[in-house]
Amino acid sequence: xxxxxxINRKRMPETGKHxxxxxxxxxxxxxxNGLEVYVINQDDVExxxxxxxxxxxxSIPASSLVADSTIQLLIDGTKSLSSEEIARKLDYHGAIIxxxxxxxxxxxxxxxxxxxxxxxxxxxxxxxxxxxFTDNEFKNYIQRKRNQFLINSNKVRYKAMLEFNKLxxxxxxxxxxxxxxxxxxxxxxxxxxxxxxxxxxxxNAYVVLSGNANAKxxxxxxxxxxxxxxxxxxxxxxxSVRINDVERxxxxxxxxxxxxxxxxxxxxxxxxxHPDYNGLVVLNTILGGxxxxxxxxxxxxxxxYTYGISSYIINYLHGGFWSINTEVNAQHxxxxxxxIKHELKMLREKPVDxxxxxxxxxxxxxxxxxxxxxxxxLSERFRAAKDLNxxxxxxxxxxxxxxxxxxxxxxxLANKYFNFNDMIVLVVGKLNIG
Amino acid sequence: xxxxxxxxxxxxLRVIVHxxxxxxxxxxxxxxxxxxxxxxxxxxxxxxxxxxxxFGGTKNIPKYDIPLExxxxxxxxxxxxxxxxxxxxxxxxxxxxxxxxxxxxMNNLAFSEKSLDIQRNVVIEEYKQNYLNQPFxxxxxxxxxxxxxxxxxxxxxxxxxxxxxxxxSMQHVKSFYEKYYNPxxxxxxxxxxxxxxxxxxxxxKWFGPIKPGRKFERSYPVEPVQTExxxxxxxxxxxxxxxxxxxxxxVRNDIRYYHCDLISDILSNGNSSRLFRELVKNNNVFSExxxxxxxxxxxxxxxxxxxxxxxxxxxxxxxxxxxEISKLTTGYVADYDLEKVKNKIESNLVFSKISVLSKxxxxxxxxxxxxxxxxxxxxxxxxxxxxxxxxxxxxxLFNCDHQNILxxxxxxxxx
Numbered sequence: 001x002x003x004x005x006x007i008n009r010k011r012m013p014e015t016g017k018h019x020x021x022x023x024x025x026x027x028x029x030x031x032x033n034g035l036e037v038y039v040i041n042q043d044d045v046e047x048x049x050x051x052x053x054x055x056x057x058x059s060i061p062a063s064s065l066v067a068d069s070t071i072q073l074l075i076d077g078t079k080s081l082s083s084e085e086i087a088r089k090l091d092y093h094g095a096i097i098x099x100x101x102x103x104x105x106x107x108x109x110x111x112x113x114x115x116x117x118x119x120x121x122x123x124x125x126x127x128x129x130x131x132x133f134t135d136n137e138f139k140n141y142i143q144r145k146r147n148q149f150l151i152n153s154n155k156v157r158y159k160a161m162l163e164f165n166k167l168x169x170x171x172x173x174x175x176x177x178x179x180x181x182x183x184x185x186x187x188x189x190x191x192x193x194x195x196x197x198x199x200x201x202x203x204n205a206y207v208v209l210s211g212n213a214n215a216k217x218x219x220x221x222x223x224x225x226x227x228x229x230x231x232x233x234x235x236x237x238x239x240s241v242r243i244n245d246v247e248r249x250x251x252x253x254x255x256x257x258x259x260x261x262x263x264x265x266x267x268x269x270x271x272x273x274h275p276d277y278n279g280l281v282v283l284n285t286i287l288g289g290x291x292x293x294x295x296x297x298x299x300x301x302x303x304x305y306t307y308g309i310s311s312y313i314i315n316y317l318h319g320g321f322w323s324i325n326t327e328v329n330a331q332h333x334x335x336x337x338x339x340i341k342h343e344l345k346m347l348r349e350k351p352v353d354x355x356x357x358x359x360x361x362x363x364x365x366x367x368x369x370x371x372x373x374x375x376x377x378l379s380e381r382f383r384a385a386k387d388l389n390x391x392x393x394x395x396x397x398x399x400x401x402x403x404x405x406x407x408x409x410x411x412x413l414a415n416k417y418f419n420f421n422d423m424i425v426l427v428v429g430k431l432n433i434g
Numbered sequence: 435x436x437x438x439x440x441x442x443x444x445x446x447l448r449v450i451v452h453x454x455x456x457x458x459x460x461x462x463x464x465x466x467x468x469x470x471x472x473x474x475x476x477x478x479x480x481x482x483x484x485x486x487x488x489f490g491g492t493k494n495i496p497k498y499d500i501p502l503e504x505x506x507x508x509x510x511x512x513x514x515x516x517x518x519x520x521x522x523x524x525x526x527x528x529x530x531x532x533x534x535x536x537x538x539x540m541n542n543l544a545f546s547e548k549s550l551d552i553q554r555n556v557v558i559e560e561y562k563q564n565y566l567n568q569p570f571x572x573x574x575x576x577x578x579x580x581x582x583x584x585x586x587x588x589x590x591x592x593x594x595x596x597x598x599x600x601x602x603s604m605q606h607v608k609s610f611y612e613k614y615y616n617p618x619x620x621x622x623x624x625x626x627x628x629x630x631x632x633x634x635x636x637x638x639k640w641f642g643p644i645k646p647g648r649k650f651e652r653s654y655p656v657e658p659v660q661t662e663x664x665x666x667x668x669x670x671x672x673x674x675x676x677x678x679x680x681x682x683x684x685v686r687n688d689i690r691y692y693h694c695d696l697i698s699d700i701l702s703n704g705n706s707s708r709l710f711r712e713l714v715k716n717n718n719v720f721s722e723x724x725x726x727x728x729x730x731x732x733x734x735x736x737x738x739x740x741x742x743x744x745x746x747x748x749x750x751x752x753x754x755x756x757x758e759i760s761k762l763t764t765g766y767v768a769d770y771d772l773e774k775v776k777n778k779i780e781s782n783l784v785f786s787k788i789s790v791l792s793k794x795x796x797x798x799x800x801x802x803x804x805x806x807x808x809x810x811x812x813x814x815x816x817x818x819x820x821x822x823x824x825x826x827x828x829x830x831l832f833n834c835d836h837q838n839i840l841x842x843x844x845x846x847x848x849x
Contacts, residue, residue, distance in 0.1 A: 007639060009494040009541075012501045013534050016527025019458045042456075046784050075705070083715070087705035092774045094781030097705075113781055140715060147721040147741065150673040154569040257671070259562040291508075292499045304555025307563050327563050329555075359504045366506030369525055373459050374788060 018365050021372050021399070025392045026208070026382055029218055031226025035202040038382060039218065040210040042375045048117060048211040049376055050110040050221070052128060053383060056199040057104040059174040059316075065183040066191045069141060070200070071099045071106040073192065076137040078130040083137055086123060093119050103175050103316045105387055114212040117220055125224035131196060138189045146184035153181075156255055157327055160262035160428040163253065167424045168268055168321040170246050175319055202230055206386070210379035250425040261333040261429025265340055266323030267422060272315050272388055278401035279413045280313065280322075285360050286352060286410075287311050287343060287418075288324055292359070294343045295324065303339065305332045317388055322417070330430040337425070347414040351407040361403055368399050435810055436787060438797055439630040443637060445646045446618025450797045450806050451633045452625040454790055460626030461523045461794035462532040464540075465802050467621075468614035469516040470593075471586040471654055471732065476601075479593020482513040483557050483602055484610055488520065490549035492538045505531040513591050516731040517802060523791050526627050530636060537640035540620065543611055550604060557599050561592050569672045573739070573842060580666050581680045581735055581838040585657040616647030623798040623806075625790050657682065657733060660836045667841040674721065675742040676842040677751045681831055686731040686803060692815055693827035694727050694736055697762060699775040700824075701725035701738070706774070708758055709738070719746050719754050731803070736831055748841050762828040767821050779816045 026038040056071070058064035075090075075097055076083035090097055093116040100107040108128070112120055152158040162178040169176030202225075209221065246268060255261075270277055281289075288295040288311030295309045309326035328336040371377055372395070385394050438452040473480045488511065489498045502509055507524035524532050565571045575590055582588035593599050622641070624633050660682060684690040702709045702725040713719040720740045728734040738759075742751050786792050800809040 007643070009534070009538050012504070013528075013530035015505050015531060016525070018506075019525055019527065022458075044456075045788075047781075047788065084706065084711060087711075088770075088774075091704035091706040092770065092777060094777035094779075096781070096785075111781075111785065113784060116777075140718070143718070143743070144714065144721045147674060147743070151569050151741075154671070154673065156567065259567045260559070290503060292497075292503050300556055301552060304552040305559070307556055307560040327559075327567075329559055329562070359500065362506045363503040363508075366503075366508060366523075366525060369458055369506065370508070370523060373457050373790070376788065 019369060021368055021396060022378070023372065023392065023396050026379075029222075031202075031222045033202045033226050033228045033230060035226055036206040037218070037221060038206065038208045039213045040208070040375045040379050040382065041213040043212055043214055045212050045375070046113055046115070048112055048114045048209065048213060048217060049379060050121075050124065051208040051379065051383065052108045052124070052225070053206050053208070053387070054106045054108075054200055055104070055204045056106040056195065057102050059103040059177070060199065061191070061195045063183055063187065063191070064177055065145075065179055065187055066195050067106060068101055068145075069138075069187065070192050070195045071101055071108060073133050073137060073141055074099070074108060074127050074131050076141070077132045077134050078126045079132060080130065081123070081126060086127065089123055090120065095120050102387070114214070114217065117217055121220050121224045125227065125230070128200060128225065129227070129230040131200075133189060133192050133196065135189060138192065142184055142187060146181070149179060149181060149184065156258055156260060156262035156428045159253065159255075160264045160426055163251065163428065164264040164266065164323065164424070164426050167249060167251065167426060168246060168266060168323070169319065175316065208379045208383055210375040213375075246424070248422055248424060251427070252431050253426075253428045254431075255429050258330055258429045260327040261330050261427050261431070262327050263333065263336060263340075264323055264325055264426040265337070265420075265423050266321055267424055269313055269315075269320050269322040269417070271320065272390060272394065272398075276413055276416070278398050279405050279409050280417060281398075282357075282360060282364065282402055282405045283347065283410050283413050283418070284311055284313055284322065285364055286356065287347060290360070290363050294346070295326075295340065298339050298343060299326065299328070299336055303332070303335070305329050305336050305339075315388060333427060333429060333431050337427075341420050344414075344418045344420050347418055348411070351411050354407070357405070357407055357410070361405070364402050365399065368395070436793060436797070438806055440801070440806060441630075441634060443617060443642055445642065445644055446616075447637065447641050447644075448621045448801060449633065449637050450621070450623040450801055451628060451630045452623070452793055452797060453628060454625055454793065455627045457626055457790050458526055459523050459790050460526045460529045460532070460624065460628055461521065461791040462529070462536060463519065463521045463623045463791075463794040463798045464536055465621045465798045466518045466520075466614055467619050467652065467802065468518055469514055470589065470591040471515045472614070472652065473586060473589075475586070476598070477606060478589040478595070478598045479557070479591070480598075480602055480606065480610065481518055482591050482593070483553060483599055484607065485511050485513045485518050485520075486553040486557060487545075487549060487607060488539055488543065490544065490546060490553070492542045492544050494538055494542065495535065496544075498535060498539060501531060502535055507531065515587055515591055519795065519798070521791060521795060529624075529626070529628065533636045533640040536622075537644065540615055540617065540641070541644045543615070545604060545607060547604060550602070550607060554599055554602060557592075558596055561596055561599070565592060570670075570676060570842065572670075573676070573678050573840065576666060576668060577678050577680050577735075577737070577838065577840045580664050580840060581682060582657055584655040585732065586654055587657075587730060587732065587734070613647065613650065617641055617644050618646040621798045621801045623794045623801070625794040625797070654732065660838075662835050663837045663839070665839045665841070667843065669843045669845055672842070672844050674744075675748060675751075675844050677740045677742065677748060677755070678840040678842065679738045679752075679755060680735045680838040681833070681836050682733050683727060683736045683831060685733055686729075689815070690827045690830070691727075693819060693823050694831060696772070696775050696779075696816065696819060697824055697828060697831070698725045698727050698736065699778060700762070700767065700771050701758065703775065703778055708761070709755075712758060713740070713754055717754075718743055719751065752839065759828075759832050762824070763832050765821070765825040767824055769821075772819075772821055772824070776816050776819075780813050783813050
């Protein structure tokens with residue numbers, strides 16, 4: 001071995017300048033029936049992703065179970081194809097169909113090889129335009145989902161997620177409503193059909209085509225999804241989402257025999273267009289937004305109370321929340337809450353030192369680079385911005401603003417937003433251990 | 435087709451390089467050829483606990499994560515029965531930080547009692563979070579020792595028991611590191627906008643000076659052929675009854691492994707699959723049912739898992755699953771079925787080549803199987819499989835005497 005021993009293993013190799021993000025806005029096409037299509041094309045790839053986004057999220061119909069059921073049952077039968085026929089065709093073409101729901105939107109996604117689109121797009125368009133929601137499919141679906149709900153209700157994390165949502169948005173508001181077991185017994189098939197007829201129309205939807213999204217595919221989409229047959233006169237209901245003012249509460253839900261307690265601590269939070277937002281992103285990252293965060297370093301790496309703890313900001317169109325989320329050794333529930341309190345206090349009382357701030361800024365830059373890598377990732381970022389009525393430029397402006405945050409600004413924000421006494425505290429599990 | 439270059443350093447480190455000029459992110463993946471099957475029967479869960487300790491810092495770099503995060507990178511790791519896998523992504527102009535970090539923890543891990551103490555607790559919480567405090571979470575902790583009697587696959591990667599993790603000592607940690615964490619027991623793969631000569635230079639600079647380990651033979655007790663059906667029954671606080679069935683299957687490098695994979699897809703990949711159609715949709719027997727293979731390198735398991743609707747008895751559940759299996763053992767596979775599952779495989783292989791990280795992980799994994807290029811020919815292997823292959827393998831696989839059944843009963847409530 002020669003020449004290779006004079007390396008300095010103590011010193012970190014030089015790092016380069018930040019690489020700029022690839023943030024080209026998607027191309028825009030309007031189909032014959034007025035449906036908006038956004039195109040993120042990279043023509044040297046073999047796959048295509050098609051997302052159809054409906055303004056039919058879980059807060060929009062009267063029950064979130066109706067919203068879920070509508071998007072998920074879309075794939076289970078049309079006027080001309082049974083659920084099984086649809087499944088056989090999709091599977092034969094090696095396609096993956098996925099449905100997703102947020103508080104604001106319901107999304108149907110197709111991932112497939114570009115060469116199979118011709119066999120697939122007509123089926124997708126049929127589902128969207130001619131879904132039947134037969135009684136059999138409806139009953140079978142509700143039965144399965146009811147069982148899943150029962151299983152999930154045994155999980156402290158799931159119970160905490162539902163309960164926190166009620167507390168942070170107000171259980172009577174459109175965002176605060178969550179599923180209850182009784183919803184599965186009370187739901188009617190006609191509620192689903194009504195939701196479908198009112199909200200699954202071209203003027204209440206948009207499409208994102210990403211990956212290999214060539215001219216031929218766009219023409220194919222226009223031929224099927226742009227078909228005017230789909231544009232039946234369905235009254236569009238303007239959504240009105242009311243979010244209640246919520247009160248600060250502490251709530252404990254006892255769960256017998258649990259080994260871990262789920263803890264959620266948080267509060268309603270500002271929107272992404274608020275001037276404090278980007279500073280709060282930095283502050284949240286420092287607190288619990290990455291592996292090296294203060295909460296992880298303290299509760300996991302120093303105390304060993306938990307396998308993981310994180311904090312995050314979630315924004316929807318009409319409101320959002322910030323929350324700390326963890327499952328801890330039940331015996332240390334109270335200790336864990338005290339340490340969380342302590343970390344919030346530290347952020348209020350002591351300015352973040354420059355090393356830590358620098359690290360977090362670079363870390364956030366890295367997450368941006370990764371989340372804009374490739375057409376699929378780009379399409380997800382695009383939808384996330386669009387669904388909050390934000391311009392695609394939001395991301396580059398936001399990153400720029402992150403890079404300019406100072407310790408002083410962050411400390412001010414911590415004093416404004418990170419007061420434990422203003423927060424909702426929820427524990428599902430055990431609190432008082434003898 | 436994923437093009438790549440490969441080379442081996444003089445200390446035995448195997449390196450695979452793939453160029454993807456479209457991405458600003460580079461990925462680095464390191465596989466160490468050690469998993470839970472290499473553990474001492476009295477100290478199970480150790481390989482995974484050790485993976486946690488690899489983040490505890492070195493003499494030169496007190497905290498692994500901090501410099502990587504400073505360089506805009508992110509990382510994680512996982513352990514399974516066969517190997518331990520570390521991976522990171524970092525902006526392409528900071529790739530050398532990855533080489534610095536990974537080579538230093540291969541060379542010179544710091545062993546601190548505090549780190550061991552804390553990570554024991556963290557792993558115990560992981561054990562509770564993912565296995566003990568979840569409905570059905572312990573099913574695999576039960577089915578594996580039922581299906582294996584000799585082979586170390588009989589315990590799960592997380593460990594047989596929490597007490598094994600509590601018992602791990604510093605002496606065990608040190609000798610484990612010395613034996614397994616060496617360049618000649620590792621595969622490094624790098625993907626992104628990189629060229630091979632640059633990677634070769636970096637690999638020689640950072641990994642080159644590390645000495646190879648002492649040679650050892652990786653061998654395991656052979657699992658005796660199962661001669662009669664095994665049944666286990668447990669009762670737990672869950673809302674539904676469940677059935678888990680397991681059959682031993684061929685090793686990863688056997689062509690019949692691929693047959694088993696397709697058989698599991700015919701049974702349960704996608705909404706048109708047989709188990710879902712017959713037993714969930716057309717007849718209300720189960721609320722969920724899945725068939726899958728564990729994917730191990732040695733003889734793994736073919737598993738069918740089902741959650742029963744309230745009006746389905748355990749006996750009926752078993753009969754219904756066995757009926758679907760007997761369709762396979764009597765050769766009931768249409769051209770459509772076979773073509774469908776092959777098309778699915780083809781799509782999934784394309785999807786797995788989208789991300790730069792997934793490419794690094796897969797190249798490393800296939801190199802571990804013997805040749806990174808195997809990834810490129812997977813699709814052809816699946817394409818060449820015929821209906822009679824599936825019939826023959828089904829007959830071998832679903833031998834009644836090889837069946838293992840776990841009945842997972844819900845607690846009867848009085849209210």
